[in-house]
Amino acid sequence: MKKQEKIIAMFNEISPSYDKANRILSFGVDISWRQKACKKVLRCFTDNSSLKILDVACGTGDMIEIWQECAKEQNKKIAKIQGIDPSEGMLEVAKSKFKDVDFIQSLATELPQKNNEIDILSISYGIRNVVQRKEALDEFARVLKKDGILLVLEFTKRQKGGIIALLRDFYLKHILPLIGGYISKNKEAYKYLPNSIDGFLSKDEFIKELEKAGFDMMFFESFSFGVSSMFVARKV
Numbered sequence: 001m002k003k004q005e006k007i008i009a010m011f012n013e014i015s016p017s018y019d020k021a022n023r024i025l026s027f028g029v030d031i032s033w034r035q036k037a038c039k040k041v042l043r044c045f046t047d048n049s050s051l052k053i054l055d056v057a058c059g060t061g062d063m064i065e066i067w068q069e070c071a072k073e074q075n076k077k078i079a080k081i082q083g084i085d086p087s088e089g090m091l092e093v094a095k096s097k098f099k100d101v102d103f104i105q106s107l108a109t110e111l112p113q114k115n116n117e118i119d120i121l122s123i124s125y126g127i128r129n130v131v132q133r134k135e136a137l138d139e140f141a142r143v144l145k146k147d148g149i150l151l152v153l154e155f156t157k158r159q160k161g162g163i164i165a166l167l168r169d170f171y172l173k174h175i176l177p178l179i180g181g182y183i184s185k186n187k188e189a190y191k192y193l194p195n196s197i198d199g200f201l202s203k204d205e206f207i208k209e210l211e212k213a214g215f216d217m218m219f220f221e222s223f224s225f226g227v228s229s230m231f232v233a234r235k236v
């Protein structure tokens, strides 16, 4: 099996326990990271138009729920919201939670959307798993409208030391595989998380990739002392 296929197979295996493990392992704090990010992006849309939102690597649909909640709070209309993920298992869980959302099984590198169709494209804790990242960023730029916004939430490789960064890495490498492995009965999958962060980019490296793909960086923010990073970029 190739690397990308292995990653997707792993998410299929852990999909039934993914939500439970996620909430426990993040102490529920990921919800506030997601809310802050979605609110920030929605505030960029000041006119009254209805928004087309696409959540790539949607998994079990966590971002979909937050988009809907935050749009309601800010009185923003959503014309269409779609979730895309290659994992059948993750999508099955997502479909059981939402009735009015379109879920499509696909890779980030093969989006079925037309050119210049989407106002907001989000990908949360997903880009690290995309082996052909450059192709995916090109796809994001293709389907977004001009001035459309890309939101990426991700765990980036740490650039400098500091006690919080060291604690995060200790938690990810030693505690998370134990707890995640126990909940999902799949320790290997939860060893993959810290390894995939190590194999990913630093904040500065990822910003360079976004700019190369045709995006203008608008906001960067790190949450919980650098545990999670938010990138908001505009398609130029």
Ligand SMILES: C[S@@+](CC[C@H](N)C(=O)[O-])C[C@H]1O[C@@H](n2cnc3c(N)ncnc32)[C@H](O)[C@@H]1O
Residues within 6 Å of the ligand: 004, 007, 008, 011, 056, 057, 058, 059, 060, 061, 062, 063, 084, 085, 086, 087, 090, 106, 107, 108, 109, 123, 124, 125, 126, 129, 130, 131
């Ligand atoms: C850590 S989960 C994140 C799920 C969800 N976005 C969230 O925030 O909870 C990563 C997701 O990326 C998906 N994924 C892996 N490779 C992908 C690819 N090449 N294209 C799109 N999604 C991919 C997996 O199936 C999985 O659902």
